[in-house]
Structure formats: C-alpha cells, structure tokens
Amino acid sequence: MTEPTVEVHPSTEDLLAAAAARFVAVVTAAQAERGVASVVLTGGGTGIGLLEVVRKSPGGIDWSRLEVFWGDDRFVPAGDADRNDLQARTALLDHVPLDPSRVHPMAASDGEYPDPVEAAAEYSATVHAHLAEYGAFDLHLLGMGGEGHINSLFPHTDAVREEHELVVAVTDSPKPPPVRITLTLPAVRRTRH
Numbered sequence: 001m002t003e004p005t006v007e008v009h010p011s012t013e014d015l016l017a018a019a020a021a022r023f024v025a026v027v028t029a030a031q032a033e034r035g036v037a038s039v040v041l042t043g044g045g046t047g048i049g050l051l052e053v054v055r056k057s058p059g060g061i062d063w064s065r066l067e068v069f070w071g072d073d074r075f076v077p078a079g080d081a082d083r084n085d086l087q088a089r090t091a092l093l094d095h096v097p098l099d100p101s102r103v104h105p106m107a108a109s110d111g112e113y114p115d116p117v118e119a120a121a122e123y124s125a126t127v128h129a130h131l132a133e134y135g136a137f138d139l140h141l142l143g144m145g146g147e148g149h150i151n152s153l154f155p156h157t158d159a160v161r162e163e164h165e166l167v168v169a170v171t172d173s174p175k176p177p178p179v180r181i182t183l184t185l186p187a188v189r190r191t192r193h
Contacts, residue, residue: 012046016053023050023139024059026193030138031065036102037138038067038130040183040191042151044083044143051092063096067130069102071140072182073151075116075169078108082177106181116169120181124167127183127186131166131190140191141181145175152182159184166190 008014023039028036041047052059073084080086085105093103107119113138130137143151152170153160159170159182166187170180 005121012049016046016049019050020053020057021055021059022193023141024057024061026139027066028060028062030192034134036065036067036134037061038069038134040069040071040137040140041084041088042071042141042143043073043087043185044145045143047084047143048087048091050141053090053094055095058096061096064099064102066098067139068093068098069127069130069183069187070104070106071142071150072180073106074106074120074177075107075179075181076107076177077110083108083168090101096149103132109179116171116179120167120169124165127166127187133189137191138173139193140188142188147174149175151184151188152180153185162186 007018009018027037027039041051070084070088074080074082076082078086106123107113113119113122144150148155152173154174157170157172157174159168162168162184164186165184167181167183172178172180173180
C-alpha cells in the first residue's frame, strides 16, 4: 500500500479539474487492466461538480464497461432532489452511454424496499456480489461534511463504528434527513483508489 498524499489546490475549480483527470485516469487504467472499472459516487456540491467536469472531459472512458455504485444516499422517494442518485444522473449519468445493468443505485423509500434495514441488506448483497467478482472497487469518491462525515458515516454514531458489515441503514443522522443508507468503513477499505 502506498503512503497517502495531500494535494492542495488554489481554487475549487482547480480541485475539480485535478480530481476529474484522476477519475478518468483511474477508470481507464482499470478498464485496460481488468476490462471493467467500478466507481463509488458521492454527493455534495464538490462531488456532483466533479461529475459535471468528467462529463465535459471524459477522456477514454468506455461507459459501457463502468460499474457505478453510491457511497450513500438519503432514504427518501426516488424523485426527491436530495437523492445523490438523482443528482449524479443529472450531472453525468444521464448524459453518457452507460449499460443500465451496471448502474447500482441504493433503494429509495418509495421503492421495492420501504424499510431502510431491508434496503441496506439488498444493497449489501449487490456490493458483496461485485466484490466477490472483482475484489475491490477501483475508485471511491469521498466528500467530507462540515462536521467530518464521509458517506453517511457521522462522527460518534454507530455506523462509523461498524467493523464487519459493508452497508448499513442509518436512522439517526444528525443531518437531515435522518434516514439514509451508507457504505461503511470496511467497504471504503475495499477500494483501490
């Protein structure tokens, strides 16, 4: 494992350009090496801004060979503007020729799994199947909230202390809405970049 590095950019625009170039490089290298690449998307202004930059400069990404997951999502109805899934589709996914069977959104509250624990278990099965075949995600995008959360792993909550499960329901998020589904730190650790 390589040592982490910290890069500082003079502006959000510069950060997004550098992150988008890295996104494209990681995805295209993974596709060249394994045929398929997998990314875990994040929400938030910077995460969605990154997807917009990738849409404008996609490099050599073969969209038909990209598996798309989410690090977390708010457990609200499918059309809710707060859904990371909807924001990512608007910023990038609806504009590129993805194979729909390779896009894995988390369940919405008005979908097939109206209970967040069941929805998390269903997503966990999807994540486990992917990791069993490919070993790890290629890229997991992580934004950080003002209080230090990544995905929906908030400081001092049970979800951030999870040591075994890859996906859990969060029913007490300190940031509205209170119910979410999130990949855990063990899932984050199953990522190459």
